[in-house]
Amino acid sequence: MITQDADFTAALQHAIDSKTKPVGSLGRMEALAARIARIQGTLKPSAETCQLTIFAADHGMATAGVSSYPQDVTRQMVANFLSGGAAANVFARSLGADIRIVDSGVAGEAITHPNLVSRRIATGTANALDGPAMTEAEMGAAIATGRALGSEKTHDVACFGEMGIGNTSASSLVAAKLLSLPVEEITGRGTGLDDAGLARKRQLLSAAAARTEARLSARTALMEYGGFEIAMMAGAMMGAAQAGTIVIVDGFIASVAALCARDLMPEAAGAFVYAHRSAEAGHARVLDALDAEPLLDLGMRLGEGTGALLAWPLVKAAAAMLREMASFDSAGVSGPA
Ligand SMILES: O=C(O)c1ccc[n+]([C@@H]2O[C@H](COP(=O)([O-])O)[C@@H](O)[C@H]2O)c1
Numbered sequence: 506m507i508t509q510d511a512d513f514t515a516a517l518q519h520a521i522d523s524k525t526k527p528v529g530s531l532g533r534m535e536a537l538a539a540r541i542a543r544i545q546g547t548l549k550p551s552a553e554t555c556q557l558t559i560f561a562a563d564h565g566m567a568t569a570g571v572s573s574y575p576q577d578v579t580r581q582m583v584a585n586f587l588s589g590g591a592a593a594n595v596f597a598r599s600l601g602a603d604i605r606i607v608d609s610g611v612a613g614e615a616i617t618h619p620n621l622v623s624r625r626i627a628t629g630t631a632n633a634l635d636g637p638a639m640t641e642a643e644m645g646a647a648i649a650t651g652r653a654l655g656s657e658k659t660h661d662v663a664c665f666g667e668m669g670i671g672n673t674s675a676s677s678l679v680a681a682k683l684l685s686l687p688v689e690e691i692t693g694r695g696t697g698l699d700d701a702g703l704a705r706k707r708q709l710l711s712a713a714a715a716r717t718e719a720r721l722s723a724r725t726a727l728m729e730y731g732g733f734e735i736a737m738m739a740g741a742m743m744g745a746a747q748a749g750t751i752v753i754v755d756g757f758i759a760s761v762a763a764l765c766a767r768d769l770m771p772e773a774a775g776a777f778v779y780a781h782r783s784a785e786a787g788h789a790r791v792l793d794a795l796d797a798e799p800l801l802d803l804g805m806r807l808g809e810g811t812g813a814l815l816a817w818p819l820v821k822a823a824a825a826m827l828r829e830m831a832s833f834d835s836a837g838v839s840g841p842a
């Protein structure tokens with residue numbers, strides 16, 4: 506999946522160091538270019554095309570007061586994505602990325618729209634504060650569906666985003682169980698809870714975490730606490746990584762999906778590029794666990810794949826650097842004295 510070959514690694518480092526620049530002077534762009542080359546298995550990589558997939562789903566927990574917005578917003582935002590008015594649509598249009606919206610399990614009647622990819626697992630999860638969020642069959646179906654969507658190799662770069670009121674709660678619980686941490690330590694304000702709301706969210710999540718053992722596998726954690734969009738995104742990340750697609754990981758929820766994907770398929774993590782450090786408390790812990798140093802830190806906490814989209818131009822430029830930049834030899838420029 507990722508080229509680890511010693512000859513390739515040596516040739517790659519030589520190619521980067523032979524470019525017409527002082528050695529190391531493109532900083533982290535050099536490591537990014539190397540990562541992209543390894544993902545594609547070539548010294549002439551390309552990240553010219555990009556697709557954002559947004560997975561949307563609802564959470565039983567959302568009705569228990571863990572979010573500052575009502576559950577209906579998930580459905581309303583899906584309509585907004587489909588009519589092109591959300592931040593993700595605007596960023597995608599401005600940058601030239603394609604976009605597709607997947608209904609992974611939005612509550613209520615099925616949404617019908619010619620551009621909606623319908624992969625509904627159920628009408629939202631059950632309330633994970635009281636019992637498992639989903640059945641084992643639903644968890645398996647969500648991961649497998651995501652994997653199939655991710656493995657369609659249509660673009661150089663895949664950005665994955667999500668929409669789901671309550672999904673910072675689901676993500677905090679899943680991450681807590683994968684990392685064996687107290688859930689309060691990775692619980693934040695999500696869409697914008699005030700201090701009292703945050704205290705209540707921490708209390709509710711802590712009680713929910715007490716239902717199960719401190720450390721769970723990714724599959725069990727997703728079943729107990731996850732969401733259909735999180736499980737589907739984890740599957741899509743695995744599918745895309747296996748297909749040799751560059752995966753740009755967005756914010757808190759997407760990073761938790763990446764953590765699940767890595768648990769299920771450790772080799773997949775080699776294809777991940779981390780877009781940004783979200784303002785959501787808890788993201789830092791998850792990034793640490795992933796050994797990730799994100800490219801951007803813009804104080805964003807929106808989701809929808811917006812951070813991933815903004816990182817794409819850096820990924821594209823890093824690939825172009827390796828593919829197109831002249832070497833000291835080809836340009837007749839003198840190397841170090
Ligand atoms: O991506 C992030 O880092 C991020 C951080 C906080 C909130 N969000 C978005 O906000 C929603 C979840 O927030 P909440 O408060 O309802 O759990 C969901 O639709 C996410 O896309 C996203």
Ligand SMILES: Cc1cc2nc[nH]c2cc1C
Nearest residue numbers: 574578668696807808809
């Ligand atoms: C309006 C709104 C847009 C979003 N996009 C992703 N999560 C969101 C949450 C809200 C509340």
